[in-house]
Amino acid sequence: MPRTVAEAEAVQDRLRPLVDLVGPGPTAPRTVAGLDVAYAEDGERLAAAVTVLDAATLAVLDTAVTTGRAAFDYVPGLFAFRELPALLTALDRLTVQPDLLVCDGHGLAHPRRFGLACHLGVLTGRPAVGVGKTPLIGDWTEPGQRRGSWTPLLDGTEPVGRVLRTQDGVKPVFVSVGHRMDLDNACAQVLRLAPRYRLPETTRAADRLCRTELRRSAGRG
């Protein structure tokens, strides 16, 4: 793990070329993982969760959770270093391997084109997509109000992701490629995973799990 901003940026620049942008990624993944982290009030203690869902039924097939400490200060653009160690630990504890990782944060929609979803994809070798609730970089126009409507997320003239409406009238989410996926497929998968709520069921399941674990372990580990 890097300890300084300069070291962390160097790591991203070194790993960025390893991102597979060819895609298209699995059209019909059988298993999809959601990853999320919850923090205690001190912003240090955390719980990281991974949930593996059946892509067709959205039933939970496997879960893994771990507690720990933030591995890096929060710096926009270097956010991944905070949660990476804990998320990798949780991923190691899975018994059902996911065909796709759905990450809570951005992928290519990042200042150096290497957000959390790219980082997790490269380190695990698995297809990955980033789903952010708020933007980090880029300009866009409001997509239509209907579920499935989207507009390009542009960094200058470069498309780095999409602003996607996952439910009628809700705030859109920011979808970007992480690894071994193309943008069309990434958005198609996110839409399939979000049949009822704004966020993918994978993310929702992981969010519940890590929050519960954080309270259950209140105080120490």
Place this chain on the structure above:
DNA sequence: GCGACAG
């Protein structure tokens, strides 16, 4: 120089 800034 100033504002913006994933979770």
Place this chain on the structure above:
DNA sequence: ATCTTGTCGC
């Protein structure tokens, strides 16, 4: 991320 009440809508 987390701290927080009520409130509007299905």
